[in-house]
Amino acid sequence: MDRRTLLTRIVAGFSAVALAGFSVPFLRSLLPSFDQDISLDVDVSDLDSGEVRTVRWLGRNVLVIRRSRALEAELLELQDPDSENSAQPEFAANAIRARRPDHLVVYSNCTHLGCEVEVLTENGFEGFSCPCHRSRFDTAGRVEKGSAAKRNLEVPDYEYIARSVIRLRKV
Numbered sequence: 001m002d003r004r005t006l007l008t009r010i011v012a013g014f015s016a017v018a019l020a021g022f023s024v025p026f027l028r029s030l031l032p033s034f035d036q037d038i039s040l041d042v043d044v045s046d047l048d049s050g051e052v053r054t055v056r057w058l059g060r061n062v063l064v065i066r067r068s069r070a071l072e073a074e075l076l077e078l079q080d081p082d083s084e085n086s087a088q089p090e091f092a093a094n095a096i097r098a099r100r101p102d103h104l105v106v107y108s109n110c111t112h113l114g115c116e117v118e119v120l121t122e123n124g125f126e127g128f129s130c131p132c133h134r135s136r137f138d139t140a141g142r143v144e145k146g147s148a149a150k151r152n153l154e155v156p157d158y159e160y161i162a163r164s165v166i167r168l169r170k171v
Protein backbone atom coordinates (compact mmCIF):
# COMPACT_ATOMS: atom_id res chain seq x y z
CA MET A 1 0.00 0.00 0.00
CA ASP A 2 1.46 3.33 -0.95
CA ARG A 3 1.63 6.33 1.34
CA ARG A 4 -1.18 8.21 -0.42
CA THR A 5 -3.64 5.32 -0.07
CA LEU A 6 -2.73 4.89 3.60
CA LEU A 7 -3.35 8.59 4.34
CA THR A 8 -6.66 8.51 2.46
CA ARG A 9 -7.80 5.52 4.53
CA ILE A 10 -6.78 7.14 7.82
CA VAL A 11 -8.67 10.34 6.95
CA ALA A 12 -11.71 8.32 5.86
CA GLY A 13 -11.59 6.37 9.14
CA PHE A 14 -11.48 9.53 11.26
CA SER A 15 -14.32 11.02 9.22
CA ALA A 16 -16.48 7.95 9.81
CA VAL A 17 -15.84 8.04 13.57
CA ALA A 18 -16.63 11.79 13.73
CA LEU A 19 -19.83 11.33 11.73
CA ALA A 20 -20.97 8.52 14.03
CA GLY A 21 -20.21 10.69 17.08
CA PHE A 22 -22.34 13.54 15.77
CA SER A 23 -25.16 11.22 14.68
CA VAL A 24 -25.75 9.50 18.02
CA PRO A 25 -27.28 12.52 19.85
CA PHE A 26 -29.42 13.30 16.81
CA LEU A 27 -30.72 9.74 16.48
CA ARG A 28 -31.29 9.52 20.25
CA SER A 29 -33.49 12.63 20.09
CA LEU A 30 -35.76 10.79 17.63
CA LEU A 31 -36.38 7.89 20.02
CA PRO A 32 -39.36 8.08 22.43
CA SER A 33 -38.42 9.11 25.93
CA PHE A 34 -39.15 6.51 28.59
CA ASP A 35 -38.97 8.90 31.48
CA GLN A 36 -41.59 11.30 30.13
CA ASP A 37 -44.27 12.44 32.52
CA ILE A 38 -47.23 10.09 32.30
CA SER A 39 -49.16 11.39 35.28
CA LEU A 40 -52.79 12.48 34.94
CA ASP A 41 -54.50 15.14 37.04
CA VAL A 42 -58.16 14.54 37.93
CA ASP A 43 -60.23 17.45 39.23
CA VAL A 44 -62.75 16.05 41.73
CA SER A 45 -64.03 19.37 43.07
CA ASP A 46 -67.48 18.85 41.51
CA LEU A 47 -67.85 15.24 42.66
CA ASP A 48 -70.84 14.85 44.98
CA SER A 49 -71.15 12.26 47.68
CA GLY A 50 -71.65 8.82 46.13
CA GLU A 51 -70.67 9.99 42.65
CA VAL A 52 -68.19 8.17 40.48
CA ARG A 53 -65.76 9.53 37.92
CA THR A 54 -64.15 7.18 35.44
CA VAL A 55 -60.89 8.24 33.82
CA ARG A 56 -58.85 6.38 31.24
CA TRP A 57 -55.20 6.12 32.20
CA LEU A 58 -52.43 4.00 30.73
CA GLY A 59 -54.94 1.80 28.92
CA ARG A 60 -57.09 1.06 31.97
CA ASN A 61 -60.10 2.64 33.63
CA VAL A 62 -59.61 4.19 37.04
CA LEU A 63 -62.64 4.91 39.23
CA VAL A 64 -62.65 7.84 41.61
CA ILE A 65 -65.54 7.66 44.07
CA ARG A 66 -66.56 10.32 46.55
CA ARG A 67 -67.40 8.59 49.81
CA SER A 68 -69.81 10.23 52.21
CA ARG A 69 -68.50 11.14 55.61
CA ALA A 70 -70.99 8.83 57.24
CA LEU A 71 -69.99 5.92 55.10
CA GLU A 72 -68.21 3.25 57.05
CA ALA A 73 -66.79 0.15 55.50
CA GLU A 74 -69.55 -2.38 55.84
CA LEU A 75 -69.26 -5.18 58.33
CA LEU A 76 -68.95 -7.84 55.71
CA GLU A 77 -66.97 -10.99 55.88
CA LEU A 78 -63.92 -10.01 53.91
CA GLN A 79 -61.28 -12.06 52.19
CA ASP A 80 -58.42 -9.69 53.05
CA PRO A 81 -59.83 -7.10 55.49
CA ASP A 82 -56.47 -5.54 56.32
CA SER A 83 -55.47 -5.46 52.69
CA GLU A 84 -52.24 -7.32 53.24
CA ASN A 85 -52.38 -9.34 50.04
CA SER A 86 -53.39 -6.62 47.58
CA ALA A 87 -51.82 -4.62 44.78
CA GLN A 88 -51.62 -1.11 46.21
CA PRO A 89 -49.17 1.58 47.20
CA GLU A 90 -48.01 1.58 50.83
CA PHE A 91 -50.34 4.46 51.73
CA ALA A 92 -53.41 2.32 50.87
CA ALA A 93 -52.57 -0.59 53.16
CA ASN A 94 -55.17 0.50 55.68
CA ALA A 95 -58.88 0.11 56.38
CA ILE A 96 -59.94 2.89 53.99
CA ARG A 97 -57.45 1.87 51.27
CA ALA A 98 -56.89 5.49 50.34
CA ARG A 99 -54.92 8.61 51.17
CA ARG A 100 -58.06 10.32 52.42
CA PRO A 101 -61.36 8.83 53.60
CA ASP A 102 -63.49 10.96 51.28
CA HIS A 103 -62.17 9.49 48.00
CA LEU A 104 -61.59 5.96 46.88
CA VAL A 105 -59.38 5.53 43.79
CA VAL A 106 -59.22 2.04 42.28
CA TYR A 107 -58.71 0.36 38.94
CA SER A 108 -62.01 -0.89 37.58
CA ASN A 109 -60.74 -4.38 36.75
CA CYS A 110 -62.00 -7.27 38.84
CA THR A 111 -59.11 -9.12 40.41
CA HIS A 112 -60.53 -12.49 39.33
CA LEU A 113 -60.28 -12.38 35.53
CA GLY A 114 -60.21 -8.67 34.84
CA CYS A 115 -63.85 -7.84 33.95
CA GLU A 116 -64.96 -4.25 34.52
CA VAL A 117 -66.72 -4.06 37.88
CA GLU A 118 -70.01 -2.19 38.30
CA VAL A 119 -70.32 0.49 40.97
CA LEU A 120 -73.33 -0.13 43.24
CA THR A 121 -75.08 3.18 43.90
CA GLU A 122 -78.74 2.32 44.50
CA ASN A 123 -78.74 3.78 48.03
CA GLY A 124 -75.58 5.83 47.80
CA PHE A 125 -72.22 4.23 47.16
CA GLU A 126 -72.47 0.61 48.34
CA GLY A 127 -69.42 -1.01 46.78
CA PHE A 128 -68.80 -2.95 43.58
CA SER A 129 -70.09 -6.05 41.85
CA CYS A 130 -68.48 -7.94 39.02
CA PRO A 131 -70.91 -8.96 36.25
CA CYS A 132 -68.83 -11.96 35.18
CA HIS A 133 -68.85 -14.22 38.24
CA ARG A 134 -70.55 -12.00 40.82
CA SER A 135 -67.59 -11.13 43.01
CA ARG A 136 -68.49 -8.35 45.40
CA PHE A 137 -66.28 -5.65 46.89
CA ASP A 138 -67.06 -3.25 49.72
CA THR A 139 -66.73 0.55 49.76
CA ALA A 140 -62.98 0.27 50.23
CA GLY A 141 -62.66 -2.15 47.28
CA ARG A 142 -62.15 -5.13 49.61
CA VAL A 143 -63.44 -8.42 48.31
CA GLU A 144 -66.13 -10.36 50.17
CA LYS A 145 -65.45 -13.91 51.22
CA GLY A 146 -67.03 -16.47 48.90
CA SER A 147 -66.30 -14.38 45.80
CA ALA A 148 -64.44 -15.85 42.85
CA ALA A 149 -61.94 -12.99 43.22
CA LYS A 150 -59.50 -13.44 46.08
CA ARG A 151 -57.77 -10.08 46.07
CA ASN A 152 -59.02 -6.58 46.78
CA LEU A 153 -59.40 -4.11 43.90
CA GLU A 154 -56.07 -2.68 42.84
CA VAL A 155 -55.20 0.86 43.93
CA PRO A 156 -53.03 2.98 41.60
CA ASP A 157 -50.38 5.29 42.94
CA TYR A 158 -51.64 8.85 43.34
CA GLU A 159 -51.30 12.01 45.39
CA TYR A 160 -53.29 15.16 46.07
CA ILE A 161 -51.69 18.16 44.38
CA ALA A 162 -54.51 20.45 45.57
CA ARG A 163 -57.45 19.99 47.90
CA SER A 164 -59.61 18.59 45.08
CA VAL A 165 -57.10 17.50 42.45
CA ILE A 166 -55.76 13.98 42.37
CA ARG A 167 -52.66 13.19 40.37
CA LEU A 168 -52.39 9.63 39.13
CA ARG A 169 -48.76 8.77 38.72
CA LYS A 170 -46.57 5.93 37.65
CA VAL A 171 -43.64 5.10 39.85
Ligand code: FES
Pocket residue numbers: 110111112113114115130131132133134135148149
Ligand atom coordinates in the same frame (compact mmCIF):
# COMPACT_ATOMS: atom_id res chain seq x y z
S1 FES B 1 -63.94 -11.70 36.53
FE1 FES B 1 -64.93 -10.81 38.20
S2 FES B 1 -65.67 -12.47 39.29
FE2 FES B 1 -64.70 -13.38 37.63
